[in-house]
Amino acid sequence: MPAAERAAVLAAVALALAGCSLAPAYQVPAVAVPVAYERAGAAAGSGALPQAWWQAFQDPVLDRLQQQLGAANPSLALAVAHYDAARAAAGEVASARAPQVGFSTGPVRQRQSDDKPLRSATQPAIYDSNTATFSLSFDLDLWGRLRNAAAAGKARAEASGDDLAAARLSLSQQLAGLYLQLRGAEAQQAILHDSIEDYRQALALTEDPPTGQRASRSGCARRPP
DSSP states (O other), X not given: OOHHHHHHHHHHHHHHHHTOOOSOOOOXXXXXXXXXXXXXXXXXXXXXXXXXXXXXXXXXXXXXXXXXXXXXXXXXXXXXXXXXXXXXHHHHHHHTTSOEEEEEEEEEEEEOOTTOTTOOTTSOSEEEEEEEEEEEXXXXXXXXXXXXXXXXXXXXXXXXXXXXXXXXXXXXXHHHHHHHHHHHHHHHHHHHHHHHHHHHHHHHHHBOTTTOOBOOTTSOOOOOO
């Protein structure tokens, strides 16, 4: 077999092996779901929850608090850092499947000793030299190691992104719940304040101004004519 054909066959075999993977194919486990949950999922699948769902309350104070929560919450910042780290790790693993190209230069300045043996009189005492190095490498990934690692890194990054979304939703829900409780308590306080003021006015009406005596408990007693 000529050398060219042998090289072509070896290249074809290498490419075929590169498409192979020793990792087992992932099978989604079967989970028994009650019929009630299946119907609920079908009913709720009409639309996703808006990202800024709290704007439905049309409360500018709540909107401002939600913005501050996203900018200054340490738990959310930690979740963002984990997500960024997972994405960076996935990108680093995926980059290993691409060809690796390297280039370097090395300028050097040297000075010869005046006492160097056999030194020619025409040789300069100081001279410069430059070197350049170029490299190219590529991992054929015959057994799918890099491909499987890239898939695992992508899955971890997606899972970290879901964790981040869940953390944001949980914190936003907690903030909105506490804010609504505060507004409800303020409304109850205002109602109680108005009730106390009404009782004070009623008490003033039942009191006899000239004598300082109070009317009966029923409030029906009157002064004699």
